[in-house]
Amino acid sequence: MHGDASSVFHLHPLKRCNLRCLHCYSNSSPQATELLSPQLARTVMAQAARWGYRALAVSGGEPMLYPALASLLHYGADLGMSTSVVTNGLLCRTRKDLATLRHADTVTVSIDGLVAQHDHMRQRTGAYEGAANAVRRLADADACVWVACGVTTANVDDIEQLAANAACWGARGIAFHLVEPAGRAAALPREALLNDDARLLLYATVALLGALLQAAIDIRLDLIHRDTILRCPALIHASPPPPDALPAQAVPVLVMDTDGKLVPVCHGFHDRFALGYAGSHADLQSLWNAFALTTLPGITALAIRALDELRRPAAPQVINPGDWLAGQSHRDVPLFWQPHPARASAPAGFRPPQ
Structure with a gap:
C-alpha cells in the first residue's frame, strides 16, 4: 500500500453512546439510533486503503456498542491498516470486552481531568474510576493503551496529575486536545474554553511536562505554533x-x-x-x-x-x-x-x- 504513514481514515459507525457528555462533538447519547451498516463501512474502508490511507481510527458514539466492531478491526488489519479505537472505557469490564478491544493496535480511553471534573463532564458518578480501571485492565493485558484528555478551563489544572496517574496505570501515552465549541460543546459557557493566552500557557506546560515525564509516558498536544505552520x-x-x-x-x-x-x-x-x-x-x-x-x-x-x-x-x-x-x-x-x-x-x- 502506498501513502503517507500519517494518513488516517476516521470511521464513526454509530452515534449511540452509554453517556451523554457535555462536550461531545458528535452529539452522541443513549437515545441516538443512527447506525452505519458494516457492509458499507467495509466497502469504504477498502477504497480508503486503495487511496493510500494507512490507519483506521474508530470512534463514535461509543464503539463498544457497535456489534461489528471486532470484524471491522480485523478487516482493517487485513487491508494493511493500523487500527485504533477511542472509548470511554466504561464498557471494558469483562474478558470478552478486553478481547474485542485487543483486536485494535491502539486503544485510547478518554479521561477529561481528575475525578470531579471528569465525572461532571461525563454526567456520570464513577465515570473516572471506570475509565481508570479500563486503562489498568488494558495495560495488564499488554494492550497499547493511551489516555486522551479534552482540556477546558475547569480541568486544565488537572493535567499534570492526570499524566502521572496515566503513567502509573500503565498507559503508553496521553494526548491532550482542546475542547472546541462544536456539537454539544457549543452549549458550554464561553469561559469554559481556553482563550489564546491560556492555550499558549498550555502549550508551554505540556512541553515541560513531556520533558519531565519522558521516561515514564509519551505526552502529546494537538496544538502547533503558528510559526511552524507559516x-x-x-x-x-x-x-x-x-x-x-x-x-x-x-x-x-x-x-x-x-x-x-x-x-x-x-x-x-x-x-x-x-x-x-x-x-x-x-x-x-x-x-x-x-x-x-x-x-x-x-x-x-x-x-x-x-x-x-x-x-x-x-x-x-x-x-x-x-x-x-x-x-x-x-x-x-x-x-x-x-x-x-x-x-x-x-x-x-x-x-x-x-
Whole structure:
C-alpha cells in the first residue's frame, strides 16, 4: 500500500453512546439510533486503503456498542491498516470486552481531568474510576493503551496529575486536545474554553511536562505554533497537492460519518466541502475524482485565507490546524469558488443503510 504513514481514515459507525457528555462533538447519547451498516463501512474502508490511507481510527458514539466492531478491526488489519479505537472505557469490564478491544493496535480511553471534573463532564458518578480501571485492565493485558484528555478551563489544572496517574496505570501515552465549541460543546459557557493566552500557557506546560515525564509516558498536544505552520503551509492544506497525488496525500485525514458522509480534514468540517455520501454512489473513485476537480481547490483557497489570518499580529500563537481550518470553513467561502451542488446535502430521498 502506498501513502503517507500519517494518513488516517476516521470511521464513526454509530452515534449511540452509554453517556451523554457535555462536550461531545458528535452529539452522541443513549437515545441516538443512527447506525452505519458494516457492509458499507467495509466497502469504504477498502477504497480508503486503495487511496493510500494507512490507519483506521474508530470512534463514535461509543464503539463498544457497535456489534461489528471486532470484524471491522480485523478487516482493517487485513487491508494493511493500523487500527485504533477511542472509548470511554466504561464498557471494558469483562474478558470478552478486553478481547474485542485487543483486536485494535491502539486503544485510547478518554479521561477529561481528575475525578470531579471528569465525572461532571461525563454526567456520570464513577465515570473516572471506570475509565481508570479500563486503562489498568488494558495495560495488564499488554494492550497499547493511551489516555486522551479534552482540556477546558475547569480541568486544565488537572493535567499534570492526570499524566502521572496515566503513567502509573500503565498507559503508553496521553494526548491532550482542546475542547472546541462544536456539537454539544457549543452549549458550554464561553469561559469554559481556553482563550489564546491560556492555550499558549498550555502549550508551554505540556512541553515541560513531556520533558519531565519522558521516561515514564509519551505526552502529546494537538496544538502547533503558528510559526511552524507559516513555514509549512501544507499543514493546513494551504498549498495544492501534486497532480498525481493519492487521495491520502492530498487529504491526509478523511472522516466517514454515521450517515455515510465523507468529510475531509476533520469531523465538523463544513458539509459544502464534503466528498458526498458513500451510500448513494456505487463508484467511490468517481466520487473522489469529482471532489478533486471541483472541491479540493476550494479547500486550498480557504486554507490560503486561513494562512493570511495567521499572519496577522492578533492571530493566536498556537492552534490546532484541523480545528482552525474547520472554523474557517464555517465562516468563509472564497468568492471565486462555488461548491458542487451535491456537496451541501444528501441526495433527495437518500437514507443511510442500516
